[in-house]
Amino acid sequence: MPRSGADLALLLLAGFRSLVDGAMTELAAQGHDDVRPVHDFAMRAIAAGADNASELGRRLSVSKQAAAKTIAVLQDRGYVSRGADPVDARRKRLEVTPLGFEVLRAGEAIFDELRHRWEERIGTAQLEVLEQHLTALLGESPIRLDTPGWLARDLGEPV
């Protein structure tokens, strides 16, 4: 049964969806029913140093306006806070709140748990091989999160 290239693509998508859907469900069960993967990614980027909207936009390969919108909801839900930047009055410095970090932590744990289940099903070594191959194929690719809609939108350069 020779697989088609399209099947392969679908398989990868299904894998991603499976993990993410699982994670969202579990996160919701833990009381964080208002977090989306987008938010997780954004918080992670903020925690990693993208502490203002423009920078966040750059990290996520998204316009600063889009980043600002995401920040607005994150702030609204208490996951990040914004304060004046002491050194540059143009900026509003972003910070992940304790609640935000809690979600981040929970998210990580859930993903790790899901991965662990996969390990149990196909074997630790096998899963590692799978990851290695994927990594080899893709490089440590920069995450591009102009995602919602990208399935349907105009193309960017290929990865």
Added chain:
Amino acid sequence: MPRSGADLALLLLAGFRSLVDGAMTELAAQGHDDVRPVHDFAMRAIAAGADNASELGRRLSVSKQAAAKTIAVLQDRGYVSRGADPVDARRKRLEVTPLGFEVLRAGEAIFDELRHRWEERIGTAQLEVLEQHLTALLGESPIRLDTPGWLARDLGEPV
């Protein structure tokens, strides 16, 4: 280097994106710069027998209204045609046009070519193993295409 579950998810996403971006780019180069993966999926479903809007919506796990919108653009661009259904006057029967089939064919060829390149990089057997594992993990999962936005929207049941 123990990989995290989140990395795994990102890896799968990156893989999918890589293939799809590549395919869109190539398809655009061949003159079909107005096709999105969504359209491809929809045409495929229509060709496979989902010959009316409601049915298409069901196949794609999407509301019939959403399906109708997709059909509208597909029709507008000449990829599918709609005619009266001789047996049921409520229905408008969908048909993929020759142009639509051409795109479908081209898309398949491109995906196969991309998959082939992956074969060359990690080896035919290795890629097959990867696919087998993924398939084992996911089952021959029904494709759920309520996708644009699902990264950011409310959760459905996990796959």
Added chain:
DNA sequence: TAGACGTGGACAACCAGGTTGACTATTGTT
């Protein structure tokens, strides 16, 4: 030191692809 230029943020208008809800026309069932 003044002005030019660049950058951060905000606002508005727009788009794509989804959603629900309401309504009509037709078909199928009792």
Added chain:
DNA sequence: AACAATAGTCAACCTGGTTGTCCACGTCTA
């Protein structure tokens, strides 16, 4: 014949993107 279910359409709305415009502030340089 009456009623229920289904196909399609319209309208209003949501989310997460996009551009473009504008202002306030910082930085660089003539």
